[in-house]
Amino acid sequence: MNKKTITILVALICTASLSKAQYIEDAMRFSQTELGSTARFKAIGNASTSLGGDLSSITGNPAGLGFFNSSDVGFSLNYLNSNNNSKYYGTSSSSQVEKFNLDQAGVVFNMPVHRNAYRNSGWLNFNVGIGYAKTNDFNSNINFEGENNNSSYTNFLTEATDPVFEDWGVDSWLLEVDPDNYYYTSASESLTNDQRNTDIRTGSQYQTNFSFGANYNNRLYVGASIGVAGFNYRSERRFDEFGDTKSASEFMAINSNSNFLKPENSGLLNAPYTLSSSSVQKTNGTGFNGTLGLIYRPDNIFQIGFSATSPTWYVVTDDYSMYFDSWIDPTDNTETAEYNSPEELYYEEYNLRTPYRLNAGVSAKFEGGLISADVEYVDYTSMRVTTNNQANDSQSADLVSSEYKGAANFRLGGEYRLTPDFLLRAGYNYQGNPYKNISSTKQTISGGLGYRISNVYIDLTYLNSRQELGYTPYQSTTYPTDPATIKSSRDNVFLTLGLKF
Numbered sequence: 284m285n286k287k288t289i290t291i292l293v294a295l296i297c298t299a300s301l302s303k304a305q306y307i308e309d310a311m312r313f314s315q316t317e318l319g320s321t322a323r324f325k326a327i328g329n330a331s332t333s334l335g336g337d338l339s340s341i342t343g344n345p346a347g348l349g350f351f352n353s354s355d356v357g358f359s360l361n362y363l364n365s366n367n368n369s370k371y372y373g374t375s376s377s378s379q380v381e382k383f384n385l386d387q388a389g390v391v392f393n394m395p396v397h398r399n400a401y402r403n404s405g406w407l408n409f410n411v412g413i414g415y416a417k418t419n420d421f422n423s424n425i426n427f428e429g430e431n432n433n434s435s436y437t438n439f440l441t442e443a444t445d446p447v448f449e450d451w452g453v454d455s456w457l458l459e460v461d462p463d464n465y466y467y468t469s470a471s472e473s474l475t476n477d478q479r480n481t482d483i484r485t486g487s488q489y490q491t492n493f494s495f496g497a498n499y500n501n502r503l504y505v506g507a508s509i510g511v512a513g514f515n516y517r518s519e520r521r522f523d524e525f526g527d528t529k530s531a532s533e534f535m536a537i538n539s540n541s542n543f544l545k546p547e548n549s550g551l552l553n554a555p556y557t558l559s560s561s562s563v564q565k566t567n568g569t570g571f572n573g574t575l576g577l578i579y580r581p582d583n584i585f586q587i588g589f590s591a592t593s594p595t596w597y598v599v600t601d602d603y604s605m606y607f608d609s610w611i612d613p614t615d616n617t618e619t620a621e622y623n624s625p626e627e628l629y630y631e632e633y634n635l636r637t638p639y640r641l642n643a644g645v646s647a648k649f650e651g652g653l654i655s656a657d658v659e660y661v662d663y664t665s666m667r668v669t670t671n672n673q674a675n676d677s678q679s680a681d682l683v684s685s686e687y688k689g690a691a692n693f694r695l696g697g698e699y700r701l702t703p704d705f706l707l708r709a710g711y712n713y714q715g716n717p718y719k720n721i722s723s724t725k726q727t728i729s730g731g732l733g734y735r736i737s738n739v740y741i742d743l744t745y746l747n748s749r750q751e752l753g754y755t756p757y758q759s760t761t762y763p764t765d766p767a768t769i770k771s772s773r774d775n776v777f778l779t780l781g782l783k784f
Contacts, residue, residue, distance in 0.1 A: 297659055306633070306668045307682050309566060311717070312421075313514055313597070314637040314666055316488060318343055319387055319416020321359050322742035326731030327696025328710025330655040331502025332644030333578055333588030335504060338389040338781065341414030341494045342578035344590040344642065348410040348496025354393045357740075357781025361386035364774040365423050369754075371478070372429030373765040380422050386485075386777060404500050412494040419488030421516050425754060426478040427767040433764030435476050436524045436558060437468035442759055455609040455622035456551070457558065461538045469528050469543065471558070472762070476526040480756045481519075481769070486512035492574075496700055501519025504578040512595050518564045522756050528554050528611060540655075550613030551620060557612075562605040568635065570597035588644045594665065597635040604628050635670040638662045644694075652699035659694070663687040663717040669742035691713035696729075706733035708744070725750040731777075742779040747772065 320339035324578025452458030494508035576590035696710030731744030
Protein backbone atom coordinates (compact mmCIF):
# COMPACT_ATOMS: atom_id res chain seq x y z
CA MET A 284 0.00 0.00 0.00
CA ASN A 285 3.05 2.27 -0.16
CA LYS A 286 1.55 4.09 -3.10
CA LYS A 287 1.86 7.83 -2.89
CA THR A 288 2.68 11.01 -1.03
CA ILE A 289 0.98 14.33 -1.54
CA THR A 290 0.17 17.30 0.64
CA ILE A 291 -0.55 16.38 4.22
CA LEU A 292 -2.45 18.79 6.46
CA VAL A 293 -0.78 19.71 9.73
CA ALA A 294 -3.34 17.57 11.54
CA LEU A 295 -1.86 14.49 9.95
CA ILE A 296 1.83 15.01 10.72
CA CYS A 297 2.62 11.72 12.39
CA THR A 298 5.00 8.79 12.29
CA ALA A 299 2.79 6.63 10.07
CA SER A 300 3.66 6.13 6.44
CA LEU A 301 2.45 8.84 4.10
CA SER A 302 0.27 6.44 2.12
CA LYS A 303 -1.78 5.57 5.20
CA ALA A 304 -2.00 9.22 6.21
CA GLN A 305 -3.24 10.06 2.73
CA TYR A 306 -6.01 7.46 2.92
CA ILE A 307 -7.12 8.87 6.27
CA GLU A 308 -6.90 12.46 5.01
CA ASP A 309 -9.21 11.48 2.15
CA ALA A 310 -11.53 9.66 4.57
CA MET A 311 -11.80 12.88 6.58
CA ARG A 312 -12.41 14.94 3.45
CA PHE A 313 -15.34 12.75 2.39
CA SER A 314 -16.77 12.55 5.93
CA GLN A 315 -17.22 16.30 6.51
CA THR A 316 -20.43 16.77 4.59
CA GLU A 317 -22.98 19.57 4.76
CA LEU A 318 -26.74 19.11 4.99
CA GLY A 319 -28.17 19.26 1.48
CA SER A 320 -31.04 21.73 1.63
CA THR A 321 -33.02 24.44 -0.08
CA ALA A 322 -32.17 28.14 0.10
CA ARG A 323 -34.76 28.53 2.86
CA PHE A 324 -33.14 26.10 5.28
CA LYS A 325 -29.63 27.27 4.35
CA ALA A 326 -30.69 30.80 5.30
CA ILE A 327 -31.59 29.67 8.84
CA GLY A 328 -28.23 27.93 9.28
CA ASN A 329 -29.66 24.48 8.45
CA ALA A 330 -31.19 24.40 11.94
CA SER A 331 -33.94 22.19 10.59
CA THR A 332 -34.07 18.92 12.56
CA SER A 333 -37.37 19.89 14.21
CA LEU A 334 -38.87 21.59 11.14
CA GLY A 335 -40.79 20.18 8.20
CA GLY A 336 -42.80 21.13 5.15
CA ASP A 337 -39.67 21.84 3.08
CA LEU A 338 -37.98 19.83 0.33
CA SER A 339 -34.87 19.76 2.55
CA SER A 340 -36.60 17.08 4.64
CA ILE A 341 -35.95 14.57 1.85
CA THR A 342 -32.21 14.56 2.55
CA GLY A 343 -32.42 15.84 6.15
CA ASN A 344 -34.88 14.64 8.77
CA PRO A 345 -37.42 12.61 6.77
CA ALA A 346 -40.02 13.03 9.49
CA GLY A 347 -40.47 16.57 8.14
CA LEU A 348 -42.20 15.11 5.09
CA GLY A 349 -45.24 14.43 7.28
CA PHE A 350 -45.92 18.19 7.42
CA PHE A 351 -46.78 18.40 3.71
CA ASN A 352 -50.50 18.88 3.01
CA SER A 353 -49.93 19.19 -0.74
CA SER A 354 -47.39 17.94 -3.25
CA ASP A 355 -44.30 20.04 -3.90
CA VAL A 356 -41.55 20.27 -6.50
CA GLY A 357 -38.53 22.57 -6.69
CA PHE A 358 -34.85 23.04 -7.41
CA SER A 359 -31.99 25.21 -6.15
CA LEU A 360 -29.09 26.87 -7.96
CA ASN A 361 -25.79 27.85 -6.36
CA TYR A 362 -23.16 30.46 -7.16
CA LEU A 363 -19.83 29.86 -5.41
CA ASN A 364 -16.97 32.31 -4.92
CA SER A 365 -14.07 30.67 -3.07
CA ASN A 366 -11.16 32.77 -1.81
CA ASN A 367 -8.00 31.46 -0.15
CA ASN A 368 -5.52 33.86 1.43
CA SER A 369 -2.21 32.16 2.22
CA LYS A 370 0.87 33.10 4.20
CA TYR A 371 4.12 31.14 3.91
CA TYR A 372 7.34 32.36 5.53
CA GLY A 373 6.04 35.91 5.60
CA THR A 374 4.85 36.04 1.99
CA SER A 375 1.13 36.50 1.31
CA SER A 376 -0.71 35.01 -1.67
CA SER A 377 -4.33 34.72 -2.75
CA SER A 378 -6.42 32.68 -5.16
CA GLN A 379 -10.05 32.62 -6.26
CA VAL A 380 -12.52 30.18 -7.83
CA GLU A 381 -16.01 30.91 -9.18
CA LYS A 382 -18.59 28.27 -10.06
CA PHE A 383 -22.30 28.06 -10.86
CA ASN A 384 -24.24 24.80 -10.63
CA LEU A 385 -27.34 22.88 -9.54
CA ASP A 386 -27.32 22.44 -5.76
CA GLN A 387 -30.60 20.70 -4.94
CA ALA A 388 -33.78 19.34 -6.54
CA GLY A 389 -36.67 17.34 -5.20
CA VAL A 390 -40.33 16.40 -5.32
CA VAL A 391 -42.74 15.36 -2.57
CA PHE A 392 -45.97 13.51 -3.26
CA ASN A 393 -48.68 14.12 -0.70
CA MET A 394 -50.77 11.01 -0.04
CA PRO A 395 -53.50 11.66 2.55
CA VAL A 396 -55.28 8.78 4.24
CA HIS A 397 -58.63 8.99 2.44
CA ARG A 398 -60.71 7.55 5.24
CA ASN A 399 -59.42 10.35 7.47
CA ALA A 400 -59.68 13.08 4.87
CA TYR A 401 -62.13 15.05 7.02
CA ARG A 402 -60.64 14.17 10.38
CA ASN A 403 -57.75 15.60 12.39
CA SER A 404 -56.86 12.48 14.32
CA GLY A 405 -55.06 9.22 13.63
CA TRP A 406 -52.72 8.74 10.69
CA LEU A 407 -53.38 11.70 8.38
CA ASN A 408 -50.90 11.20 5.53
CA PHE A 409 -48.08 9.06 4.21
CA ASN A 410 -45.87 11.22 1.99
CA VAL A 411 -43.06 10.16 -0.32
CA GLY A 412 -40.11 12.30 -1.45
CA ILE A 413 -37.30 11.90 -3.96
CA GLY A 414 -34.48 14.41 -3.95
CA TYR A 415 -30.93 15.22 -4.98
CA ALA A 416 -28.61 17.46 -2.98
CA LYS A 417 -24.97 18.48 -3.09
CA THR A 418 -23.35 17.82 0.29
CA ASN A 419 -19.78 18.98 -0.38
CA ASP A 420 -18.03 21.25 -2.86
CA PHE A 421 -14.30 20.65 -3.34
CA ASN A 422 -13.63 23.47 -5.82
CA SER A 423 -10.71 25.46 -4.48
CA ASN A 424 -7.29 26.80 -5.48
CA ILE A 425 -4.54 26.84 -2.85
CA ASN A 426 -1.47 28.83 -3.88
CA PHE A 427 1.40 29.99 -1.73
CA GLU A 428 5.07 30.90 -2.01
CA GLY A 429 7.87 32.03 0.25
CA GLU A 430 11.58 31.91 1.04
CA ASN A 431 12.21 28.90 3.27
CA ASN A 432 15.39 29.15 5.32
CA ASN A 433 14.65 26.02 7.35
CA SER A 434 14.58 23.18 4.85
CA SER A 435 14.53 21.96 1.27
CA TYR A 436 12.34 19.47 -0.55
CA THR A 437 15.55 17.49 -0.98
CA ASN A 438 15.59 16.95 2.80
CA PHE A 439 12.31 15.09 2.39
CA LEU A 440 13.87 12.99 -0.39
CA THR A 441 16.67 11.88 1.94
CA GLU A 442 14.14 10.56 4.49
CA ALA A 443 11.49 9.06 2.20
CA THR A 444 11.25 5.27 2.45
CA ASP A 445 9.76 4.77 -1.01
CA PRO A 446 12.48 3.81 -3.55
CA VAL A 447 10.78 6.05 -6.14
CA PHE A 448 11.82 9.16 -4.19
CA GLU A 449 15.34 7.85 -3.71
CA ASP A 450 15.59 7.35 -7.48
CA TRP A 451 14.35 10.88 -8.07
CA GLY A 452 16.99 12.33 -5.80
CA VAL A 453 19.96 10.24 -6.98
CA ASP A 454 19.16 10.38 -10.69
CA SER A 455 18.72 14.16 -10.55
CA TRP A 456 22.04 14.65 -8.66
CA LEU A 457 20.09 16.25 -5.80
CA LEU A 458 20.95 13.34 -3.49
CA GLU A 459 24.23 11.53 -2.87
CA VAL A 460 25.33 8.71 -0.58
CA ASP A 461 27.98 9.37 2.09
CA PRO A 462 30.69 6.86 3.16
CA ASP A 463 28.32 5.46 5.84
CA ASN A 464 25.75 4.70 3.13
CA TYR A 465 23.36 7.46 4.22
CA TYR A 466 21.66 9.79 1.76
CA TYR A 467 22.45 13.47 2.00
CA THR A 468 21.22 16.41 -0.04
CA SER A 469 23.25 18.31 -2.63
CA ALA A 470 21.30 21.48 -1.79
CA SER A 471 23.08 23.96 0.42
CA GLU A 472 21.58 24.21 3.93
CA SER A 473 23.20 27.61 4.42
CA LEU A 474 21.08 29.34 1.76
CA THR A 475 17.41 30.25 1.45
CA ASN A 476 15.15 28.28 -0.90
CA ASP A 477 12.44 29.99 -2.89
CA GLN A 478 9.41 27.67 -2.80
CA ARG A 479 6.04 27.78 -4.60
CA ASN A 480 3.01 25.51 -4.31
CA THR A 481 -0.16 25.24 -6.41
CA ASP A 482 -3.04 22.89 -5.60
CA ILE A 483 -6.10 23.02 -7.86
CA ARG A 484 -9.02 21.03 -6.47
CA THR A 485 -12.29 20.28 -8.22
CA GLY A 486 -15.28 18.00 -7.72
CA SER A 487 -18.25 17.56 -5.42
CA GLN A 488 -20.07 15.19 -3.12
CA TYR A 489 -23.77 14.49 -3.59
CA GLN A 490 -26.64 12.31 -2.50
CA THR A 491 -29.99 11.12 -3.83
CA ASN A 492 -32.57 10.15 -1.22
CA PHE A 493 -35.74 8.11 -1.37
CA SER A 494 -37.71 9.21 1.67
CA PHE A 495 -40.97 8.57 3.48
CA GLY A 496 -42.75 10.61 6.16
CA ALA A 497 -46.04 10.27 8.01
CA ASN A 498 -48.24 12.43 10.23
CA TYR A 499 -50.03 11.03 13.25
CA ASN A 500 -52.64 13.22 14.85
CA ASN A 501 -50.76 16.43 13.90
CA ARG A 502 -48.52 15.70 16.90
CA LEU A 503 -46.11 12.97 15.95
CA TYR A 504 -44.23 12.84 12.64
CA VAL A 505 -42.01 9.91 11.70
CA GLY A 506 -39.87 9.22 8.65
CA ALA A 507 -37.15 7.14 7.06
CA SER A 508 -34.94 7.46 4.00
CA ILE A 509 -32.36 5.59 1.99
CA GLY A 510 -29.54 7.64 0.49
CA VAL A 511 -27.43 6.78 -2.54
CA ALA A 512 -24.27 8.85 -2.20
CA GLY A 513 -21.31 9.59 -4.42
CA PHE A 514 -18.34 11.88 -4.89
CA ASN A 515 -15.73 12.84 -7.45
CA TYR A 516 -12.55 14.59 -6.38
CA ARG A 517 -9.54 15.76 -8.36
CA SER A 518 -6.39 17.47 -7.15
CA GLU A 519 -3.61 18.75 -9.42
CA ARG A 520 -0.61 19.78 -7.36
CA ARG A 521 2.75 21.24 -8.31
CA PHE A 522 5.56 22.18 -5.94
CA ASP A 523 8.58 24.17 -7.22
CA GLU A 524 11.82 24.99 -5.44
CA PHE A 525 14.66 27.26 -6.49
CA GLY A 526 17.94 26.99 -4.59
CA ASP A 527 21.68 26.48 -4.88
CA THR A 528 23.91 23.45 -4.55
CA LYS A 529 26.56 23.09 -1.85
CA SER A 530 30.00 24.61 -2.06
CA ALA A 531 33.16 22.52 -2.38
CA SER A 532 33.86 22.87 1.35
CA GLU A 533 30.36 21.71 2.25
CA PHE A 534 30.70 18.59 0.07
CA MET A 535 34.21 17.93 1.41
CA ALA A 536 32.94 17.97 5.00
CA ILE A 537 30.46 15.20 4.17
CA ASN A 538 32.04 13.13 1.43
CA SER A 539 35.45 13.72 -0.09
CA ASN A 540 34.52 11.36 -2.95
CA SER A 541 31.47 13.35 -3.99
CA ASN A 542 30.79 13.49 -7.71
CA PHE A 543 30.52 17.25 -7.38
CA LEU A 544 34.20 17.43 -6.38
CA LYS A 545 35.41 15.86 -9.62
CA PRO A 546 37.14 18.44 -11.85
CA GLU A 547 34.72 17.91 -14.75
CA ASN A 548 31.78 18.78 -12.44
CA SER A 549 33.19 21.92 -10.85
CA GLY A 550 30.58 24.02 -12.65
CA LEU A 551 27.89 22.30 -10.56
CA LEU A 552 29.24 23.72 -7.30
CA ASN A 553 27.34 26.72 -5.91
CA ALA A 554 25.09 26.31 -8.95
CA PRO A 555 21.42 27.32 -9.05
CA TYR A 556 18.94 24.45 -9.31
CA THR A 557 15.23 24.14 -9.94
CA LEU A 558 13.08 21.18 -8.96
CA SER A 559 9.43 20.48 -9.64
CA SER A 560 7.32 17.75 -8.01
CA SER A 561 3.87 17.23 -9.53
CA SER A 562 0.96 14.91 -8.84
CA VAL A 563 -2.60 14.31 -10.01
CA GLN A 564 -5.15 12.54 -7.81
CA LYS A 565 -8.56 11.40 -9.11
CA THR A 566 -10.78 9.76 -6.50
CA ASN A 567 -14.37 8.59 -7.02
CA GLY A 568 -16.77 6.83 -4.69
CA THR A 569 -20.31 5.47 -4.54
CA GLY A 570 -22.14 4.34 -1.44
CA PHE A 571 -25.36 4.23 0.56
CA ASN A 572 -26.74 5.19 3.97
CA GLY A 573 -29.99 5.33 5.91
CA THR A 574 -31.76 7.87 8.13
CA LEU A 575 -34.52 7.55 10.72
CA GLY A 576 -36.25 10.59 12.18
CA LEU A 577 -39.12 11.86 14.27
CA ILE A 578 -40.64 15.22 15.20
CA TYR A 579 -42.99 15.73 18.13
CA ARG A 580 -45.28 18.72 18.74
CA PRO A 581 -46.22 18.85 22.43
CA ASP A 582 -48.32 21.95 21.73
CA ASN A 583 -48.95 24.46 18.96
CA ILE A 584 -45.73 26.38 19.68
CA PHE A 585 -42.85 23.99 20.26
CA GLN A 586 -41.50 21.19 18.09
CA ILE A 587 -38.80 18.68 19.07
CA GLY A 588 -36.91 16.69 16.45
CA PHE A 589 -34.41 13.86 16.34
CA SER A 590 -32.69 12.04 13.49
CA ALA A 591 -30.00 9.39 13.24
CA THR A 592 -28.00 8.80 10.06
CA SER A 593 -25.99 5.65 9.61
CA PRO A 594 -22.44 5.68 8.28
CA THR A 595 -22.12 5.88 4.51
CA TRP A 596 -20.48 2.77 3.12
CA TYR A 597 -18.45 3.76 0.06
CA VAL A 598 -16.56 1.80 -2.56
CA VAL A 599 -13.70 4.08 -3.61
CA THR A 600 -11.42 4.05 -6.67
CA ASP A 601 -8.23 6.07 -6.61
CA ASP A 602 -6.10 6.98 -9.65
CA TYR A 603 -2.84 8.67 -8.83
CA SER A 604 0.14 9.82 -10.86
CA MET A 605 3.31 11.70 -9.96
CA TYR A 606 6.50 12.84 -11.63
CA PHE A 607 9.59 14.89 -10.92
CA ASP A 608 11.76 17.29 -12.95
CA SER A 609 14.95 19.11 -12.04
CA TRP A 610 17.63 21.31 -13.57
CA ILE A 611 21.07 22.27 -12.26
CA ASP A 612 22.50 25.18 -14.22
CA PRO A 613 26.33 25.03 -14.21
CA THR A 614 28.32 28.17 -13.47
CA ASP A 615 30.60 27.46 -16.45
CA ASN A 616 29.63 26.71 -20.03
CA THR A 617 29.01 22.98 -19.55
CA GLU A 618 25.67 21.33 -20.24
CA THR A 619 22.74 21.73 -17.83
CA ALA A 620 22.19 18.69 -15.60
CA GLU A 621 18.54 17.99 -16.45
CA TYR A 622 16.38 15.17 -15.13
CA ASN A 623 12.85 14.18 -16.10
CA SER A 624 11.45 11.20 -14.23
CA PRO A 625 9.09 8.66 -15.79
CA GLU A 626 5.49 9.13 -14.69
CA GLU A 627 4.57 6.91 -11.75
CA LEU A 628 1.02 5.54 -12.07
CA TYR A 629 -1.02 3.93 -9.29
CA TYR A 630 -4.55 2.57 -9.03
CA GLU A 631 -6.23 1.47 -5.81
CA GLU A 632 -9.67 0.31 -4.70
CA TYR A 633 -10.77 0.40 -1.08
CA ASN A 634 -13.85 0.63 1.13
CA LEU A 635 -14.61 3.68 3.25
CA ARG A 636 -17.04 3.90 6.16
CA THR A 637 -17.81 7.47 7.21
CA PRO A 638 -18.98 8.42 10.74
CA TYR A 639 -22.56 8.09 11.93
CA ARG A 640 -24.46 11.29 12.75
CA LEU A 641 -26.97 12.12 15.49
CA ASN A 642 -29.10 15.27 15.32
CA ALA A 643 -31.43 16.82 17.88
CA GLY A 644 -33.34 20.07 17.55
CA VAL A 645 -36.02 22.25 19.01
CA SER A 646 -38.00 25.05 17.44
CA ALA A 647 -40.67 27.52 18.49
CA LYS A 648 -43.27 28.98 16.20
CA PHE A 649 -44.89 32.29 16.99
CA GLU A 650 -47.15 34.66 15.15
CA GLY A 651 -45.26 35.73 12.06
CA GLY A 652 -42.17 33.61 12.47
CA LEU A 653 -40.08 30.90 14.10
CA ILE A 654 -36.74 30.23 15.76
CA SER A 655 -34.89 26.93 15.61
CA ALA A 656 -31.75 25.39 17.12
CA ASP A 657 -29.90 22.12 16.44
CA VAL A 658 -27.01 20.16 17.86
CA GLU A 659 -25.28 17.43 15.85
CA TYR A 660 -22.78 14.85 17.04
CA VAL A 661 -20.38 13.21 14.57
CA ASP A 662 -18.08 10.45 15.81
CA TYR A 663 -15.02 10.75 13.57
CA THR A 664 -13.28 7.93 15.44
CA SER A 665 -15.75 5.57 13.75
CA MET A 666 -14.23 6.23 10.29
CA ARG A 667 -12.76 3.10 8.73
CA VAL A 668 -10.68 2.42 5.62
CA THR A 669 -10.60 -1.21 4.47
CA THR A 670 -8.22 -2.56 1.83
CA ASN A 671 -6.98 -6.03 0.97
CA ASN A 672 -4.19 -5.73 3.56
CA GLN A 673 -5.36 -6.38 7.12
CA ALA A 674 -2.13 -5.15 8.74
CA ASN A 675 -2.36 -1.79 6.97
CA ASP A 676 -6.04 -1.52 7.86
CA SER A 677 -5.18 -2.00 11.52
CA GLN A 678 -2.54 0.73 11.35
CA SER A 679 -5.00 3.06 9.62
CA ALA A 680 -7.52 2.42 12.40
CA ASP A 681 -4.86 3.26 14.98
CA LEU A 682 -4.11 6.49 13.10
CA VAL A 683 -7.80 7.47 13.16
CA SER A 684 -7.97 6.72 16.88
CA SER A 685 -4.87 8.79 17.66
CA GLU A 686 -5.67 11.82 15.47
CA TYR A 687 -9.48 12.26 15.60
CA LYS A 688 -12.32 12.56 18.07
CA GLY A 689 -16.05 13.11 18.13
CA ALA A 690 -17.24 16.64 17.34
CA ALA A 691 -20.37 18.61 18.13
CA ASN A 692 -21.86 21.01 15.58
CA PHE A 693 -24.34 23.75 16.48
CA ARG A 694 -26.90 25.48 14.28
CA LEU A 695 -29.23 28.37 15.03
CA GLY A 696 -31.65 30.25 12.81
CA GLY A 697 -34.90 32.09 12.52
CA GLU A 698 -37.54 33.29 10.08
CA TYR A 699 -39.86 36.30 10.28
CA ARG A 700 -42.75 37.21 7.99
CA LEU A 701 -42.37 40.87 7.01
CA THR A 702 -45.57 40.93 4.96
CA PRO A 703 -47.99 38.18 3.91
CA ASP A 704 -45.76 37.54 0.87
CA PHE A 705 -42.20 38.29 2.11
CA LEU A 706 -40.09 36.52 4.73
CA LEU A 707 -36.75 37.48 6.29
CA ARG A 708 -34.30 34.81 7.51
CA ALA A 709 -30.93 34.57 9.27
CA GLY A 710 -28.76 31.76 10.63
CA TYR A 711 -25.47 30.68 12.17
CA ASN A 712 -23.65 27.35 11.84
CA TYR A 713 -20.65 26.22 13.91
CA GLN A 714 -18.71 23.05 13.10
CA GLY A 715 -16.72 21.65 16.00
CA ASN A 716 -13.11 20.49 16.01
CA PRO A 717 -12.66 16.85 14.89
CA TYR A 718 -8.91 16.77 15.63
CA LYS A 719 -7.22 15.77 18.88
CA ASN A 720 -3.94 17.61 18.42
CA ILE A 721 -4.76 20.89 16.68
CA SER A 722 -7.49 23.52 16.70
CA SER A 723 -9.76 23.59 13.66
CA THR A 724 -13.29 24.96 13.50
CA LYS A 725 -15.56 26.32 10.79
CA GLN A 726 -18.19 29.03 11.11
CA THR A 727 -20.94 30.03 8.71
CA ILE A 728 -23.33 32.96 8.74
CA SER A 729 -26.31 33.22 6.42
CA GLY A 730 -29.28 35.37 5.59
CA GLY A 731 -32.02 35.38 3.02
CA LEU A 732 -35.42 36.41 1.73
CA GLY A 733 -38.49 34.41 0.76
CA TYR A 734 -41.40 35.28 -1.48
CA ARG A 735 -44.74 33.46 -1.60
CA ILE A 736 -47.47 34.03 -4.16
CA SER A 737 -50.28 31.56 -4.67
CA ASN A 738 -48.62 28.12 -5.07
CA VAL A 739 -45.23 29.49 -6.16
CA TYR A 740 -42.30 30.22 -3.85
CA ILE A 741 -38.90 31.84 -4.43
CA ASP A 742 -36.10 31.87 -1.86
CA LEU A 743 -32.77 33.70 -2.07
CA THR A 744 -29.92 33.15 0.41
CA TYR A 745 -26.41 34.49 0.96
CA LEU A 746 -23.99 32.31 2.92
CA ASN A 747 -20.43 32.96 4.05
CA SER A 748 -18.21 30.32 5.66
CA ARG A 749 -14.72 30.82 7.09
CA GLN A 750 -12.06 28.35 8.08
CA GLU A 751 -8.34 28.43 8.82
CA LEU A 752 -6.15 25.51 7.74
CA GLY A 753 -2.52 24.51 7.93
CA TYR A 754 -0.91 23.15 4.76
CA THR A 755 2.48 21.44 4.79
CA PRO A 756 3.99 20.94 1.30
CA TYR A 757 6.35 18.15 2.43
CA GLN A 758 7.64 16.56 5.61
CA SER A 759 11.16 16.30 6.99
CA THR A 760 11.95 15.16 10.51
CA THR A 761 15.47 16.58 10.58
CA TYR A 762 14.65 19.83 8.77
CA PRO A 763 10.95 20.54 9.43
CA THR A 764 9.19 23.15 7.35
CA ASP A 765 6.63 25.57 8.70
CA PRO A 766 3.10 25.06 7.39
CA ALA A 767 1.44 27.63 5.19
CA THR A 768 -1.52 29.28 6.90
CA ILE A 769 -4.61 29.22 4.69
CA LYS A 770 -7.55 31.48 5.54
CA SER A 771 -10.45 30.21 3.49
CA SER A 772 -13.59 32.23 2.81
CA ARG A 773 -16.43 30.88 0.70
CA ASP A 774 -19.35 33.02 -0.46
CA ASN A 775 -22.46 31.28 -1.79
CA VAL A 776 -25.67 32.61 -3.25
CA PHE A 777 -28.55 30.10 -3.40
CA LEU A 778 -31.78 30.51 -5.37
CA THR A 779 -34.68 28.09 -4.90
CA LEU A 780 -37.74 27.99 -7.17
CA GLY A 781 -40.67 25.81 -6.18
CA LEU A 782 -44.28 24.97 -6.88
CA LYS A 783 -46.93 23.37 -4.68
CA PHE A 784 -49.54 21.32 -6.52
